Amino acid sequence: MNNKPSVAVISTGGTITSISGLGELDLFEYSATGTRLDANEMMAMFPQGNEVADIIPVPFEALLSTAISFPHWKRLAQTIENLVKQYPALSGIVILHGTSAMEETAYALSLTLTVDVPVVVTGSQRPASALSTDAGMNIYNAVRVAACPEARGLGVLVCLNDEIHAAREVTKTSNGRLQTFKAPDFGALGHADGDRVVFYRKPVRTTYPHTEFALDGMDAMPRVDISYSYAGSDGTAIRAFVAAGAKGIVGAAFAPGLLGPDDMAAMKEAAAQGVRVVLSSRAGSGRVFGPSHNRAAGFLQADNLNPQKARILLALALSKTNELSEIQRIFDMY
Structure with a gap:
């Protein structure tokens, strides 16, 4: 047998x-x-x-x-x-x-x-x-x-x-x-x-089959791009992403989740136009912090997700909602 x-x-x-x-x-x-x-x-x-x-x-x-x-x-x-x-x-x-x-x-x-x-x-x-x-x-x-x-x-x-x-x-x-x-x-x-x-251990963040997302009814994911912070980055990429129709932008920010002044200005412009901004970090480890000036600008935090994964989660979130609080809930949950 x-x-x-x-x-x-x-x-x-x-x-x-x-x-x-x-x-x-x-x-x-x-x-x-x-x-x-x-x-x-x-x-x-x-x-x-x-x-x-x-x-x-x-x-x-x-x-x-x-x-x-x-x-x-x-x-x-x-x-x-x-x-x-x-x-x-x-x-x-x-x-x-x-x-x-x-x-x-x-x-x-x-x-x-x-x-x-x-x-x-x-x-x-x-x-x-x-x-x-x-x-x-x-x-x-x-x-x-x-x-x-x-x-x-x-x-x-x-x-x-x-x-x-x-x-x-x-x-x-x-x-x-x-x-x-x-x-x-x-x-x-x-x-x-x-x-x-x-x-030896189990992850505690929500995962399949108990998630609120599904690909069956989606023809495409909302456009979400990643902007990489570096010394002297001037916001050009961010503005180009907005012009290309981005619904969301993930910032691969300086650790622990900070943007340079020119990128900060461009991200604020994007957020003011309704683009959802989530800050991750280019460091590759650890939670991104949410200082008051980032929260005041409407920026959300990716927790400890790296930029490429934060992009996926933001796109899935945007397929369901555009509300800032709901998107942050999703990042806190997944």
């Missing part, structure tokens, strides 16, 4: 699915010279996940993650919802994904899915064809985590390099090192060790 759990594997492309045309020592030209494998080909190349679960390969468009945005998130969410309907006994879902925008896809799904099965996103820093690639072990561990009952209710998880992270907390920190994904403020949720999967 087969007692193995069933896990669906969706392959969206990225380094983890890449086969270089230049051989096993190519670690940087593969995206231009190689090919990307689909889910069936990936599981044939790295079949070890079949030892712990019955794998259901799921076709999806093969992309570099730098090309992934709202339309793909919506299709992914629909694919996941359909899989759960098609396979009622499904234990979990793994998404193979490029690492560049992995944290954004993971967070977007963590805010919008309505299913109640573990979803684990994984990728690799070295292509599948590389000598000592991390692709195979990351897939194997992601399948193990997705099949783990303790993974349920933790939101979308990101699993690479034996570590399990919450989508809200994790970010890519290194261009090339295998230990690139870290949660700067709180660390990993657990580990996929050789003998078993172990969790």
